[in-house]
Amino acid sequence: xxxxEQHPSTLSVQEGDSAVIKxxxxxxxxxxxxxxxxxxxxxxxxxxxxxxxxxxxxxxxxAVTLNKTAKHFSLHITETQPEDSAVYFCAATPRNYxxxxxxxxxxxxxxxx
Amino acid sequence: GAVVSxxxxxxxCKSGTSVKIECRSLDFQATTMFWYRQFxxxxxxxxxxxxxxxKATYEQGVEKDKFLINHASLTLSTLTVxxxxxxxxxxxxxxxxxxxxxxxxxxxxxxxxxxxxVV
Numbered sequence: 001x002x003x004x005e006q007h008p009s010t011l012s013v014q015e016g017d018s019a020v021i022k023x024x025x026x027x028x029x030x031x032x033x034x035x036x037x038x039x040x041x042x043x044x045x046x047x048x049x050x051x052x053x054x055x056x057x058x059x060x061x062x063a064v065t066l067n068k069t070a071k072h073f074s075l076h077i078t079e080t081q082p083e084d085s086a087v088y089f090c091a092a093t094p095r096n097y098x099x100x101x102x103x104x105x106x107x108x109x110x111x112x113x
Numbered sequence: 114g115a116v117v118s119x120x121x122x123x124x125x126c127k128s129g130t131s132v133k134i135e136c137r138s139l140d141f142q143a144t145t146m147f148w149y150r151q152f153x154x155x156x157x158x159x160x161x162x163x164x165x166x167x168k169a170t171y172e173q174g175v176e177k178d179k180f181l182i183n184h185a186s187l188t189l190s191t192l193t194v195x196x197x198x199x200x201x202x203x204x205x206x207x208x209x210x211x212x213x214x215x216x217x218x219x220x221x222x223x224x225x226x227x228x229x230x231v232v
Contacts, residue, residue, distance in 0.1 A: 034220045043119070043206050043223035044157070089156060100147065101221060105156045 002027040004092050006104030013080050014112050021107045023090035024072040030092040033073045034101070035064060038087045047088075048075070080111045115141050115211035119224025126197055126231055134192045134227045136207030142187035143209035147221070148180075151204040163190040197231040204228055 003026040013019045025033075031052035036044035050057045050064045050073065057064050061080075066073040077084055087108050091101040116139040126132050136146055144165045149157040161182055162170040169182035179201075181193040194201055208221040 036221075036223075041204075041226070041228065043117075043208075043226045044221075045223070046220040049220050100159055100162065103156050108154075 002030055002092055002094060002102040004090060004102050004104040006090055006107055008107060009105065010108045010110070012110045012112060015080060015082060017080055019075075019077045019080050019084070019109055019111075021075045021088055021090070021109070022072060023074070023092075023104050024070075025092040025102075026071065027092070027094055028068075028071065029094045032093045033064070033066060034091050034093075035062075035075050036089045036091065036103075038089065038106075040086075044089060077109075080109075082111050082113055085109055085111045115209075115222040117207065117209050117222045117224045119207050119227060121227060122225060123228045124230070126229070128198055128231055129196055131193055131195045132197055132229060134194075134205055134207070134229075136190045136192070136209070136224050138188045138209050138211075138222075141209075141211045143190075143211075144187060146184060146190040146207055146209045148182065148190075148192050149206045149208065151206060151226075153204075157206065160192075165190075194229065197229070199231045202229055202231045 006023045034049035035047050037047045038044040048059050048062050048064050050066050061078045063076040087106045089106045090104040093101045118137045120135050146163040148160045150160050151157050159172050160175045163182045163184040165184045171177045184190040204226050206226045208223040
């Protein structure tokens with residue numbers, strides 16, 4: 001089955017700097033890769049996703065890149081703000097719609113003012 | 114956008130009692146909903162897949178008699194923690210997938226979670 005690794009587990013950056021979180025997956029059949037942001041005491045929220053037929057996707061300060069050959073994908077946050085502080089989870093899902101997502105272990109991002 | 118509502122957000126119960134958590138899809142029908150458990154500073158662990166009109170599918174190691182799941186309608190799934198013990202204290206989160214667009218896999222929408230404390 002799919003296995004998703006995520007690094008780093010914790011990340012501290014100064015406000016205004018960029019943050020990068022990387023994930024690797026094991027199942028080459030996976031074709032959908034969402035990123036979720038979870039604030040303390042709340043459920044995860046989808047912030048961006050990418051499908052295997054594209055290499056990069058951007059939404060304002062957030063971007064995701066995908067390298068299918070190497071089986072890794074990354075989340076990039078530019079011009080970080082204190083409200084970006086949260087736990088971020090990557091996930092991968094196989095081609096079969098009925099299969100479940102596999103989540104990475106999470107990255108705790110702290111943006112220091 | 115798709116919204117999943119989860120209640121209660123926080124519950125404290127005594128050991129040995131049962132607690133019911135509700136998960137509702139507010140603006141879409143969900144034939145399948147998912148229940149996760151999350152321990153502090155850890156990732157989400159899938160407990161079970163709730164299927165409307167049929168039995169839930171439990172992940173390995175999850176006691177189906179302890180975590181009862183009922184998906185009686187296309188918009189409601191419930192998780193009942195029976196005979197709760199302190200080790201059942203955790204953050205429980207449900208999720209559902211809105212209908213796909215052109216057959217493509219889409220993202221989960223998560224509820225806001227339920228913090229269960231068993232004393």
